[in-house]
Amino acid sequence: MAKVKKAPRPKAETPKGFRDYFGAEVTERTHMLQKIAGVYHHYGFEALESSAVETVEALGKFLPDVDRPNEGVFAWQEFDENDKGAWMALRYDLTAPLARVYAQHRNELPTPYRRFAMGPVWRNEKPGPGRFRQFYQCDADTVGTASMAADAEICAMLSDTLETVGIPRGDYLVRVNNRKVMNGVLEVMGLGDDQAARDNVLRTIDKFDKVGEAGVRELLTKGRLDASGAFIDGVGLSEDQAEPVIAFLTSKAADVAKTFDNLRGAVGTSSVGAEGISELEQIAELLDAGGYGADRIEIDPSIVRGLGYYTGPVYEAELTFEIFDEKGRKRQFGSVAGGGRYDDLVKRFTGQAVPATGVSIGVDRLLAALREKGRLTSTSVGPVVVTVMDRDRMADYQAMVSELRNAGIRAEVYLGNPKNFGNQLKYADKRNSPVAVIEGGDEKDRGVVQIKDLILGAQIAESATLEEWKERPSQFEVPRDQLVAKVREILEGQAD
Amino acid sequence: MAKVKKAPRPKAETPKGFRDYFGAEVTERTHMLQKIAGVYHHYGFEALESSAVETVEALGKFLPDVDRPNEGVFAWQEFDENDKGAWMALRYDLTAPLARVYAQHRNELPTPYRRFAMGPVWRNEKPGPGRFRQFYQCDADTVGTASMAADAEICAMLSDTLETVGIPRGDYLVRVNNRKVMNGVLEVMGLGDDQAARDNVLRTIDKFDKVGEAGVRELLTKGRLDASGAFIDGVGLSEDQAEPVIAFLTSKAADVAKTFDNLRGAVGTSSVGAEGISELEQIAELLDAGGYGADRIEIDPSIVRGLGYYTGPVYEAELTFEIFDEKGRKRQFGSVAGGGRYDDLVKRFTGQAVPATGVSIGVDRLLAALREKGRLTSTSVGPVVVTVMDRDRMADYQAMVSELRNAGIRAEVYLGNPKNFGNQLKYADKRNSPVAVIEGGDEKDRGVVQIKDLILGAQIAESATLEEWKERPSQFEVPRDQLVAKVREILEGQAD
Missing domain, CATH: 3.30.930.10 (Bira Bifunctional Protein; Domain 2)
Known part of the structure; x- marks a missing residue:
């Protein structure tokens, strides 16, 4: 038996012609x-x-004179204890x-x-x-x-x-x-x-939208010079033979009864x-x-x-x-x-x-x-992110997330390395989060939490003058027991 | 070249091990x-x-010393203009x-x-x-x-x-x-x-639910006679060696702190x-x-x-x-x-x-x-069926169906051969239809329709005495313009 070689590291790629869909x-x-x-x-x-999966036979793509189904489908042959079996296909x-x-x-x-x-x-x-x-x-x-x-x-x-x-x-x-x-x-x-x-005539009819009545007439008979200057061979019908096709194609009238008369x-x-x-x-x-x-x-x-x-x-x-x-x-x-x-x-x-x-x-x-048309109703708004200021108090943050979820608010606790707080806000940004919740040791002692309106914050960062900033703070301190109410208020404001 | 034979009629079968799901x-x-x-x-x-579809390489099922992926996946080789390409798999x-x-x-x-x-x-x-x-x-x-x-x-x-x-x-x-x-x-x-x-020990642990503490002890050591009288070889550990497994398996206590102590x-x-x-x-x-x-x-x-x-x-x-x-x-x-x-x-x-x-x-x-547990909320109630008494008046029946649908009621017109009215009711039965609507020439002339409560009808046919039948008719004649109202009334009654 051949020696089993160590497999090289596989490529992380979708197969050619396939893709993944996200969110x-x-x-x-x-x-x-x-x-x-x-x-x-x-x-x-x-x-x-x-x-x-269907049998190739049932799909109707099987060529009886060859051992392999024709192109167009993904097909493989069943293996049944060393016996080759039926061809199957997607x-x-x-x-x-x-x-x-x-x-x-x-x-x-x-x-x-x-x-x-x-x-x-x-x-x-x-x-x-x-x-x-x-x-x-x-x-x-x-x-x-x-x-x-x-x-x-x-x-x-x-x-x-x-x-x-x-x-x-x-x-x-x-x-x-x-x-x-x-x-x-x-x-x-x-x-x-x-x-x-x-088939030639049907293909020509299909071009009516593009080349119009005169174009179809040319294509059905002697051929036609197209816009690029290339000559397209005609089907070779006589003018008389082409007439019913033209009558058919131009039969649509404003009044449906008249259309039927023309047909x-x-x-x-x-x-x-x-x-x-x-x-x-x-x-x-x-x-x-x-x-x-x-x-x-x-x-x-x-x-x-x-x-x-x-x-x-x-x-x-x-x-x-x-x-x-x-x-x-x-x-x-x-x-x-x-x-x-x-x-x-x-x-x-x-x-x-x-x-x-x-x-x-x-x-x-x-x-x-x-x-x-801008008619897709689902939005890509991310979850509320509860940040982690003190990794030993994960249970506190977990409790906040549970409260938010139980109140019907999509929410999650930050699960990455909490050391760098900037990374947590970058994460919330990548997630398109509407709100971040912050509770450091100081807030914990005082029984409050900080709630950050990330949508408003981004707007202020982008365009607001200093005056507006002062008038509309994007971060609020609220008593811990008002966490859910305040987050809901902000989300409702954003939805307006 | 081999002559192309006429393909035999294909079998209408799902491939072995596959199935279809209905309704x-x-x-x-x-x-x-x-x-x-x-x-x-x-x-x-x-x-x-x-x-x-993934490349077999990415799925990690590829054996490097053979030309063909191992069993367990459905795989095939890409064909790229006569060149064999990558193996792909579901x-x-x-x-x-x-x-x-x-x-x-x-x-x-x-x-x-x-x-x-x-x-x-x-x-x-x-x-x-x-x-x-x-x-x-x-x-x-x-x-x-x-x-x-x-x-x-x-x-x-x-x-x-x-x-x-x-x-x-x-x-x-x-x-x-x-x-x-x-x-x-x-x-x-x-x-x-x-x-x-x-691996032997892990497999034995997995049997704890079935054979209990004494059984696991036997299986870890000298082996065990099972209920059928067959002897199951033991893993061959000494009694001392088996002890930690037993301690581990029996560590679950009513109090989680005690469980952790045992662990x-x-x-x-x-x-x-x-x-x-x-x-x-x-x-x-x-x-x-x-x-x-x-x-x-x-x-x-x-x-x-x-x-x-x-x-x-x-x-x-x-x-x-x-x-x-x-x-x-x-x-x-x-x-x-x-x-x-x-x-x-x-x-x-x-x-x-x-x-x-x-x-x-x-x-x-x-x-x-x-x-x-009887907890599936979706029901298999079929649509209201508008029957066809006079095939030349399909447009009338179509109009009824449109009215019902526009009122939010699932409905369809019978599309099979209308000759045999019994077949139409059999069809409604097969569809699990709650209501059938009937309008013959006589009804049309009098401006009425017949509405048949098929659920009640089936109950009466099965169990009711003549007295009850008289009291609760399962078929009603209503003016044509009350079609939607009466159908809705029956559907609401059935849902109670």
Whole structure:
């Protein structure tokens, strides 16, 4: 046997593409997820927490001709007493596990099954700035019903959710489209079966927001010079073939009835197109009955949604307010959630088609938006710090902390080396503490404590003139038995 | 190249040793974790969420002489454009990641650093009944202080936490011991350097609860016949050598001062033993100052705690009420949390010893205890179900659901195939719905709705006589505009 070498000192590093979250970053996310869970639950959805680990087989990422799962997931092979076993992997989203769970437990679950799930997912991708290999998703799906009422409900719930977490009406829009309408357009173009051409057209539609009607027309036909002067190859359609796409993309009208008229023009005689329009009409009617107007949810034929597995309605929530990007340019915040109907995911397991529809909220993007708007309610105010003037009287300080905590005040005693009092105040500063409590031997003898308003102290240190300083002392001496009352008074003053 | 075969239909199964959590299982745990986080935060601890994935090197499970990490963790090797890269693994606890995080970020973090963390951890072990390979932990640790005030604080916080989640005083006990006292005992026994003998003695001490004083004496010396008639080999000590262990184990007295006297007798001249006793005395004094009496936290020399990395105080929270085990025998519920001081974990990374102490709560055991005591506040009451009598009037039902939701009532419309009304009531039953709403064409014409009290209905179906049935109808017809008021009245009645 090889000799065991002494291991070198390990590096203290997160693996590439992973990060840690500290303090308010964690609690803000937790609070937001709580609020979202509240709305989902209110709508009748039930929580589901599936295991983070799935078989690669169940995830559907397994390539049958190679020994190793493809890239994109973190995967490993089970070892079972010298025998290699099944490949397992970390989930890469919450939809694939839902399909597995529903197929596995369908006899015990209610049908339709409304479920919500929130938690981390993992992607084995090249990390980049701001792109991490572990991030949160927050999904709600309804499995087992083809009714458009399920899709309409999820759009309404998405609207309610955004308002509940702090995005006011007017700052967001849920936009709804239907893959069948697009398929109808492709059918009348004669591209019903040409997958490559279909994909090219869908990709072009997705650029409508950026390049406009004329740009899309060029991209669908002969190609286009972009702003940088580079030539982008066209899809190669004739002008006539491109016409239904243009009609489709420009079909949105101020009046939803007129939008539907335009769409009917775009899909012509296609029956799948007509079916898609009818589905959108049902959704619009149901949302109207629920009181969700076009200021919250609108039919918008330019929404594509990338994922190949959508089969009917697709929807997307966009934040409509402007922010400045990293280059200082104004731009819209963009999409924070999206989803749609997918009817074939459960079929992979059972052979039977099970209709389903659902939404996924991009938790980190939504948090960034709330931060941008100053709408995060949790604060990063630290605890009251009871300083240690005399290390032999730790029990006295401990008693003070207990009193403060019992009175509902977040508090702690300084636990570092108490020798250097300056370090204690630096610690309180690093903790963002609002108040420090001081009791030296002299104060102890006189039955008093010193209470320091650290927020006011910092303000005075920064800006106040000597006159103001005299008028508003930031340190108070109070009888020991008024400790809790005075600390509370200061905290309440700071909160105003 | 090998031909790509058509993949067989995947099995819908959780990987071996993993499970899914549904509905109330998820929300009950979430609520409990929220409450625990609240107490930890109140004590000045800050949230930390480290990545679920760590380098195997940082986790400290890497064997340098083999190509593959040892068992116990789920690990895989990074692939970086055909080059094999670092081994990565899922965290197996929350302490190893804390050591890595502290070593990595120590210049930005306050010292001492109080942090709490909660989340799943993964163990690559053979699964067994009730033993899963993914489970939750909920930890609080203070890093960077050798002060016994940190240990005392965590014991006090553990006591507060148990009461906050619903374990009343008297139903639990936090017991505190110190490794140094045990080391002192081993030293006076002449086993200071004999690791194997020390481990044997510690293992024997751990059996004190079961076999008592005479049993431990036999196990330390010549061996013992157990209840089943099997002979258990002894450690092989002489009667004299065993004496300090017995003195140590039986040192607990009704009066804590007397306990300390007994411990002083047991460690004799050992200086590490004396240091351990002094540390326990400091903890006892601080807890006393905080108002934590022996009804909540006590010094108990029989606590061992398995983990090898503890270096000073160790503590454990035990639930003291009795339950019936799977064989119908009465037994104490046992331990739900434990921890202690570990001074060497950060040193692995930095070379400098960083004193630390912390506790881990076994979330699933604590949940099981609360369930046992009927103390889980979240209920599994389902939503109000608005049934569908006429599928063309989905918008009418949608409007009802919106009204109910806007009034703060959890509600949903039935989204399955509405053809068979019996299936709709079965669905409501499966969902544990308290109320069903019914509006057929006739009701619609008369401007009324039917409201069915499903809880009362079930009670009547089960037990009531015809007379009672007549007196308390479980179905009511009310004007449409009284829908919300009547549903609320029924829900309030059910909650009483």
